[in-house]
Amino acid sequence: MCFIDSASLSSLAEGVSRRRFLGAGLVAGLTAAAMDWGTSLVLPGVAEGAETPGASGGPGSAGVSFKWFGTDGWEITFGNKTILFDPWFSRFDSGFFTGKFNPNATLPLDEALIGQHVKKADHILIGHGHWDHMADVPYIAKKTNAMVIGSETHANVMRAAGVPEGKIVQVKGGEYMQFDGYTIEVVPGIHSMGPTKKHAVPGHLYHVPSAPTKIGDLPEGDSLIYTITIGGKFSIFLMSTANYNERAIAGLKPDVALIASIFSNQIHDFTPRLLRALNYPKIVLPTHWDNFEAPFSAPPRDLRDTFGDPANLDLWVKEVKQLSPKSQIVTMKYFESFAP
Ligand SMILES: [Zn+2]
Numbered sequence: 514m515c516f517i518d519s520a521s522l523s524s525l526a527e528g529v530s531r532r533r534f535l536g537a538g539l540v541a542g543l544t545a546a547a548m549d550w551g552t553s554l555v556l557p558g559v560a561e562g563a564e565t566p567g568a569s570g571g572p573g574s575a576g577v578s579f580k581w582f583g584t585d586g587w588e589i590t591f592g593n594k595t596i597l598f599d600p601w602f603s604r605f606d607s608g609f610f611t612g613k614f615n616p617n618a619t620l621p622l623d624e625a626l627i628g629q630h631v632k633k634a635d636h637i638l639i640g641h642g643h644w645d646h647m648a649d650v651p652y653i654a655k656k657t658n659a660m661v662i663g664s665e666t667h668a669n670v671m672r673a674a675g676v677p678e679g680k681i682v683q684v685k686g687g688e689y690m691q692f693d694g695y696t697i698e699v700v701p702g703i704h705s706m707g708p709t710k711k712h713a714v715p716g717h718l719y720h721v722p723s724a725p726t727k728i729g730d731l732p733e734g735d736s737l738i739y740t741i742t743i744g745g746k747f748s749i750f751l752m753s754t755a756n757y758n759e760r761a762i763a764g765l766k767p768d769v770a771l772i773a774s775i776f777s778n779q780i781h782d783f784t785p786r787l788l789r790a791l792n793y794p795k796i797v798l799p800t801h802w803d804n805f806e807a808p809f810s811a812p813p814r815d816l817r818d819t820f821g822d823p824a825n826l827d828l829w830v831k832e833v834k835q836l837s838p839k840s841q842i843v844t845m846k847y848f849e850s851f852a853p
Pocket of ligand 1 (some may be wrong): 641643733754
């Protein structure tokens, strides 16, 4: 629940419900099917030019596949390698979108769903430490024996949860790690900001805490951006929250960019500067745009109902299309795969 602090939420929710009421008359005229994104199959973003993987799941010419687990959770496979990014499955209603956020809520663990979708992993990359990113990582790390890469805080949480020390790689940004046929570069990132320029559950853990059991046990602990480059050619940019240090990412030329955009309106020229710094990536995969307190049984919806325009994926896709018309934007359903 990381975009904003609870103070910002209540003021925003109030504004949205008033606007929503005023707009009801207008909306009523539009075809119910087109607007009722709760049940329609029109994924957010598609109305403004985003594509979906389609029945084929994509051309598959790059030899890389992306599977979305909702929120900022991804599985990236190439050759016999599997890399997970912020894999989180154990979603629940913490009351954040209803103004009843409870940082003392106990963290559930959906072992069955994880078992269904996570068969193996060579690396788990941690974008940042909030529960909707990292809460399931200790379990998945022990289950897969994967190498976990994250900041000092993230590493200390892994230690507290019993992940073997030999599998914990503590980074701070600037590392450029060589593996067999691919590299993983780490770039220091920044967390997104709400209207008060703050975000929920800030902070670090510079000592090994007791094993995390509740939301408040998982502070941000720095945000990290990763670039995976396969065979020295195909490169993937991974960010976990809508913010970045332009001077730190400038010059990266990813083929695929996973971009979080909710509350990007709090950042100066978020999208123009980002696309320029990344040299207008061929493929953009929006991430962390869905209501991750809603069950997986419903199609993914963005958070325009709660936060208004800053969470409206259609509007962000429209902006990207205007700034980078050649970029292909692909939005996905839960547990759907896309192979560019
Ligand atoms: Zn967060």
